[in-house]
Amino acid sequence: MSTSLFERLGGAKGISMIVDDTVENHMNNPNINARFLPYKDLPEQMDLVKKHTVDFFSAGSGGPVVYSGRDMVTTHKGMNISHAEYMHTIDDIFMALDKNAIDEDTKKDVLYILWSLKTMIIAQ
Template sequence: MKNGNDTKNNSQPTLFERLGKTEGIASIVDDVIETHMNNPVIQKRFLPLKEQPEHLALIRQHTIDFFSAGSGGQAQYSGKEMPAAHKGMNIRPEEYMEVVDDIMLILDKHQIDDDSKKDVLAILWSLKGMIVAQ
């Protein structure tokens, strides 16, 4: 299905651009981390990071780079592959859904358009099997 503005794929902004480039993605990531820390279902996984500021900063930067690179930006992701990064965490499907819900809530807060939210959701669904129950 073609959009009326769709003359060439190159004329469409990338997801990276639609999310506000590096600055927008960083702001989204910061809000998502804060939301996770306040979510009673998953906060036990995130609150300990407050006591490890260097580790939290590294996770934050890896998340920014991961979404920047995966959405069309020029960033290089240097973190672990998803299964290795989540190995031993035994994340339950319910917890993953809370993470997805938090991200969607923050995308709404940042007034991200519906098509971009659908693109982010597709990325999150593609990662689920690499993160849940590792």
């Protein structure tokens, strides 16, 4: 039996660390940080965004989690995220994966998921 993506990402703890590192990368990325910096003054809202992100990736990667947040189109509606912004987001996620020593095959699986979500996020 093969190991689930959830397990390869380090389970709930590993995914939480990846999400924390990704958000930090977003905050420091001048190409997209304008979308994230307002959360610095709204820590409860940021915690909720992180929780939903952890739950989304945990459930989607085979973890024992039920995602109760909004769907991707509803979540990103009105944000008008560009293709370039989405690519910067992916770069930030991959920096977090590297920081957390995620192997190449697992990163390919994550990229596949991120790429499959792009039409639900870009230009909504």
